[in-house]
Amino acid sequence: MVVGDASLDIDTLVVGAGPGGYVAAIRAAQLGQSVLIVDKQYVGGVCLNVGCIPSKALISAAHQYESIGKAADFGIEVGEAKVDFGKVQEFKNGVVKKLTGGVSSLLKANKVEYFQGEVMFINENEARVFNDQEAPRYRFKNCIIATGSRPIELKAFPYGGRIVSSTGALALQEVPKSMVVIGGGYIGIELGQMFAKFGTKITVIEGSDTILPGFDKDMSNLVAKKLKSSQADIITGAQAQSAEQTDTAVTVTYKVGDKVETVTADYLLVTVGRRPNTDGELGLDLINMKVTDRGLVEVDEQCRTSIPHIYAIGDITAGPALAHKAMYEGRIAAEVIAGQSSVVDYKCVPAVCFSDPECASVGYSETEAKEKGHNVKMGKFPFAGNGRALSLNAAEGFVKLVSDADTGLVLGAQIVGVEASNMIAEIGLAIEMGATLEDLALTVHAHPTLGEIVLDAAEVALGHPIHTVAR
Template identity: 60%
Template sequence: MPFVKEALLLAGENRLFTIDVLVVGAGPGGYVAAIRAAQLGKSVMIADKSEWGGICLNSGCIPSKALISAAHSYEAVSASQAMGITAEQVKVDFAKVQSWKNGIVKKMAGGIAGLLSGNQIQAIHGEITLINDHEAILNNGLEQLHIRFEYCILATGSHPIELKSLPFGGRILSSADALELQEIPGSLIVIGGGYIGIELGQTFSKFGAKVTILEGSERILPGFEQEMAQAVAKRLNKKGVTVHHQAIAISAKQTSKDVTVTFLVNGEERQITADYVLVAVGRRPNTDSGLDRLGLRQMEGGLVHIDRQCRTSLPNIFAVGDIVAGPALAHKASYEGKVAAEAIAGMSSEVDYRAIPMVVFSDPELASVGLSEAEAAAQGIDIAVGKFPYAANGRALSLQANEGFVKLVADRATGIILGAQIAGAEASGLIAEMGLAVEMGATLQDVAITIHAHPTLGEMTMEAAEAALGYPIHQLSSRGSRRT
């Protein structure tokens, strides 16, 4: 590993490192912060007790999306009769799927190691203990290294929440465990209808597992608008996935072959048995390792309090990613990492979350940025809304992806785009244009007059902008035709 050997030799000589910036955690918040700090002329050390890339790369974002892609390909090959394509005896070699997925992870982890090395960052595996606001001890299993730093960026991430009634182990899986399964379960119970539960539940369903989802609230994906979540619920129903709402799991009993979960629905006790149970009820910040001893101000749930430059209550210590307030998103962590590094270098960078996109790689995909209709209304803004259906887009029809919509929310008086919501194929990519629109304060007119290539899914943002302005081309206006 780059710099590890050199670091150990130096430690053997005087056992003391002096560094400008110590980054604790090598996930998408940490390694990006380290690179940006190095670019700005700082000497940087990054330490992580696990692999480069953190949970996102090794047991979260990347491996899950690889499995989602494989499941989508399998479904597409198995169900293309409408296009005139028939494939017989389509099979899944799940061992090869896992090998392919692991190859992607390995390649990307190697890429991060190369970036750290290329930016002259000392990268060391080991567990960091902060002694005070300028000193730390790193234990790498062989010896302890004493580190003195001017600044520190905490990017320690989060871990899956474990239910006392369903502790991880055996056939009760965390999301990381589920991604490492060596077989496609015949049946799977998913506890939690948030983005992790839905993504993995749909994936295994497409591979052929019988999936049941237990969601504690009234609907799945509560962080998204109801009409967006309904698009996913509709697809789940088509695939035969059973969803129990307002369902609370209270216990589980395992055997060598299966696991039985007892749960409550509206006070009624029920049971269900499956090969495995996936517990996906959220994540908890990794801030339980003595940060309170330093006097860092913390918030409810163990989150670290930061200012708009990601600075904690100790002026030389910064925090980013899952351990600070806001959604636990890799791209949010990376963004905060850049801001923290730039603040350390004396720049005036500050966080601005208006254009942070939210994405679920469900089927159909969901993506949102900025304000929703409800959020804008709650702020008392008079809004104009434009909506365009996938069913009216030629490219969507050619992709057999006619379910979904693109919706824009704008200030009626100024035309400035406040937010966008997309439910449908490739929503994860389409939302980038609207993120830029929100970030730069673009108007509906800006998007409407931008020439979009035909035939593409991207045309729908233009069509939605035209609808909001009152002159839709490829759908009838509720106002009727008008001349301007």
């Protein structure tokens, strides 16, 4: 590396090594670019290190623990299960280490140069990358900004001590006896339900009238029912107001209507959204980049910012803060830089919550399809009518297909139930390829599998169901 004011030339500078950034860097390198990727913390970003991957590892461990208690349902007798949460954390950390190591190897194999440090734009074509040891200056032809987001910290609930963010909750070294969760969105529900399975007494405080407000209400109701079976309290239409900590507990004051209530627990987990990382020393204001009042970078359909050779992807742009959205945009931006005519198309970006049961959706909901002017036809089939679901002792849930009654085109789907996160991909492909209900119904699905529920839902919509009575 060169230290001082001499500039090094690079084709593409990628700022941020999370899912969007590392995918963009690898794709740009594959397309012939010389690429430098910079991240101030770690390869893999929030998702691989302190977000979606470690949370799913802990959720999987919680499922395993819970399943032992249900072994008797299958006629299997086992002794009392015990949790060594330190070893659970070791398992989680092992998964993270394997994946981040894999990403580092992929960057190296694709000849992407990695620098651990921060970036500060000097002008539209130059940036200083720096850490405690060095501060080289780079001149770039193109740049992709993928700096991600961080948990929103409320003034009334500052992180520290007994008040934790999702990152802090994932790092706890013991299972709390009790926990209050402010925010009933997908992060709060995933983590709250995970701890509930390990035996934590959970209280969820949510401002809207239902948990998981972005999902179909029938879906969120099933998750709420399962949470309550774990002795969790769900308080909706509530506004958290303040918290008081001691060395061993935290007391939260909240308001429902005109009534003020309190609840005390070992920890308070605050999950009220995420804030884009576009502030700080990055210097977007110095290069006059257009940023909204919420800190989101304005981009076009090819991920270009107001500065044509600088691109922005992921959580710092409009839309859901999802790793797979960032990865998709990263590929698009790299291809546009290489001269390809790629553009973003968000109609098939799935949303998934790894709750119990899992929730997944893609495309239009029934309401959205009607708002778009479609003559809507629905098809719904329950997991309870599927042999594989019953053999898994997982009969909760349904597949709901949304289609256009005039053309038969599949417009969307909502799935709640075991393995919904995997099942939703078939519907995404159907929408992407312009498939119809008949295409789904004529596709031979292996028996017995959960995928057959999609076929059955298509047949319900077509009016000739085999595994239920036509209505």
